[in-house]
Amino acid sequence: MDFSEHKNIFLQIRDWLVDQILIGKLQPGEKIPSVRELAADIEVNRNTVMRSYSLMEEEGIIENKRGIGFFIASDATTQLQRIQKREFFEQELPGIIHKVEVLKLNSQDLAQLLQVIQSNDHENKQ
Known part of the structure; x- marks a missing residue:
């Protein structure tokens, strides 16, 4: 470690x-x-x-x-997912949103990210 x-x-x-x-x-x-x-x-x-x-x-x-x-x-898994989601929304997401605004990312830029997330979701379900 x-x-x-x-x-x-x-x-x-x-x-x-x-x-x-x-x-x-x-x-x-x-x-x-x-x-x-x-x-x-x-x-x-x-x-x-x-x-x-x-x-x-x-x-x-x-x-x-x-x-x-x-x-x-x-x-534990349910508890941790709840804690991690709350921390993400409170601590990390505001910084990500700020970065999106500063970089002037548009919906096409973000669509690429969503495609990656969706393909990961599909792989995890199999």
Whole structure:
């Protein structure tokens, strides 16, 4: 895992785990690596991983089964999609809209983007 200097490491770990859930590499009900295992694998302090796990537990993404470990919550995918969509609309979309306006992109320019999105949707349904 390559870390960026522009974001806290514990948030980058959380984001990486979220991506793993959203792309289906981690499934609801599945056990995730222990704090110690993940910290050793990605070469960070255990407290940093624990901070990521605590945040994800607060968000309802993972559950701690005492003595057994951390597991992906049964509704994690739905929960994450809701969170990610809200963050996209609040934080990223305004910047995209601004860029569209500044670059004076027209409907033909954006139609090309929509074609890419639609072809991805079609591939994902098969």
